[in-house]
Amino acid sequence: MRGQTCAIITYIFAMSGHSKWSTIKRQKGLNDAKKGAIFTKLAKAISIAVKEGGADPGGNVKLRFAIEKARESNMPKDNVEHAIERGTGAGGASLQEMVYEGYGPEGVPIIVEAATDNKNRTAQEMKNLFERGGGTMGSPGSVSFQFERAGQILAEKGTNPEERMLQLIDLGVEDIEEVEDGIEVYTRPEELHKIRHTLEEAGIAVKEAELVFCPRDPMPVQDADKSAKIVKFLESLDDHDDVQKVYAGVDL
Numbered sequence: 001m002r003g004q005t006c007a008i009i010t011y012i013f014a015m016s017g018h019s020k021w022s023t024i025k026r027q028k029g030l031n032d033a034k035k036g037a038i039f040t041k042l043a044k045a046i047s048i049a050v051k052e053g054g055a056d057p058g059g060n061v062k063l064r065f066a067i068e069k070a071r072e073s074n075m076p077k078d079n080v081e082h083a084i085e086r087g088t089g090a091g092g093a094s095l096q097e098m099v100y101e102g103y104g105p106e107g108v109p110i111i112v113e114a115a116t117d118n119k120n121r122t123a124q125e126m127k128n129l130f131e132r133g134g135g136t137m138g139s140p141g142s143v144s145f146q147f148e149r150a151g152q153i154l155a156e157k158g159t160n161p162e163e164r165m166l167q168l169i170d171l172g173v174e175d176i177e178e179v180e181d182g183i184e185v186y187t188r189p190e191e192l193h194k195i196r197h198t199l200e201e202a203g204i205a206v207k208e209a210e211l212v213f214c215p216r217d218p219m220p221v222q223d224a225d226k227s228a229k230i231v232k233f234l235e236s237l238d239d240h241d242d243v244q245k246v247y248a249g250v251d252l
Contacts, residue, residue: 037239037241038073039070039073039075039079040241041241041243041244042066042069042070042073042075042079042083043070043075043079043080043082043083043086044083044095044115044242044244045066045069045115045244046063046066046067046070046080046083046084046087047083047084047086047087047095047115048087048095048097048115048244049062049063049065049066049087050063050083050084050086050087050088051087051088051089051094051095051097052097055084055087055088061192061193062211063084065209065210067080068209069208069210070083072207072208094117095115095116095117096115096116096117096119097113097114097115098113098114098115098116098119098122098123098242099111099112099113099114099140099144100112100114100123100126100137101137101138101139101140101141101142101143101144102130102135102136102137102138102142102143103130103135103136103138103143104130104133104134104135104230104233104234104248105133105134105135105226105229105230105233106219106221106226106229106230106250107219108135108219108221108230108248108249108250109143109146109147109215109219109248109249110130110135110143110234110237110246110247110248110249111143111144111147111213111246111247112126112237112243112245112246112247113243113244113245113246113247114126114240114242114243114244115242115244116242122240122242125240125242126237126240129236129237129240132236133232133233133236133237134229134233135233143249144213146215146216146217146249147213147214147215147216147247147249148213148214148216149189149211149212149213149214150186150187150188150189150211150212150213150214151186151187151188151189151191151192151195151209151210151211151212152184152185152186152187152192152208152209152210152211152212152214153184153185153186153187153192153195153196153199153206153208153209154179154181154182154183154184154185154206154207154208154209155168155182155183155184155185155199155204155205155206155207156182156183156204156205156206156207157178157182157183158204161178161183164183164204165178165183167202167204168183168185168199168204171198171199171202172198173185173187173195173199175187181207182207185199186214189211192209192210192211193209196209212245212247213247215247215248215249215250216249217249218248218249218250218251219249219250219251220250220251221250221251221252227252230248230250230252231252234246234248
């Protein structure tokens with residue numbers, strides 16, 4: 001066994017519904033795609049990936065995942081190419097990847113990943129969103145110790161979810177959870193691409209694959225009003241154009 005890693009802890013608390021926010025984000029993304037907002041976020045993710053690891057998807061796993069997500073969202077090819085160009089520094093103002101930490105309503109620990117061409121502006125806007133939502137933005141490291149990096153794959157359930165989960169276990173995947181829109185699989189960060197390839201080789205459709213911040217010990221919130229307040233706050237962060245991903249250490 002791997003010891004006290006994110007994936008194992010995820011599996012321990014998974015059945016109590018920690019993936020509620022993950023599901024909400026995916027459903028929200030589908031709605032955002034209809035109005036084009038998601039394309040802006042996807043383009044920034046591609047540009048950041050290029051800036052970090054180069055413009056060749058074959059040698060840049062992060063870029064490959066970003067392009068695949070863009071294609072899944074039916075992002076026009078021209079948009080993808082422009083985003084790659086921008087990542088090389090040729091297609092507009094250079095983007096920076098920023099991480100913001102803080103506490104939301106009810107003291108929920110929050111990590112926000114953003115991509116911005118004006119870090120001072122975005123930092124101030126994040127601070128305002130935290131304060132308006134009843135939270136407080138903290139300094140780097142103030143919250144991140146409560147999370148651990150992990151790979152997350154969303155696999156299709158198929159016609160029989162129980163058989164699909166057994167199939168995943170047979171393939172050597174230990175940390176899994178059935179959620180509303182699929183089966184979430186958790187991996188070590190360095191094994192994400194390998195396990196995705198293993199699932200696809202076995203004929204299992206992969207809907208998403210990405211690196212995430214996984215909460216070590218999510219805060220349980222059972223009160224419906226408090227849960228609604230937290231979700232509203234998380235959505236306000238996610239609605240910001242510069243925000244790529246929002247993670248919350250909460251069990252709703």
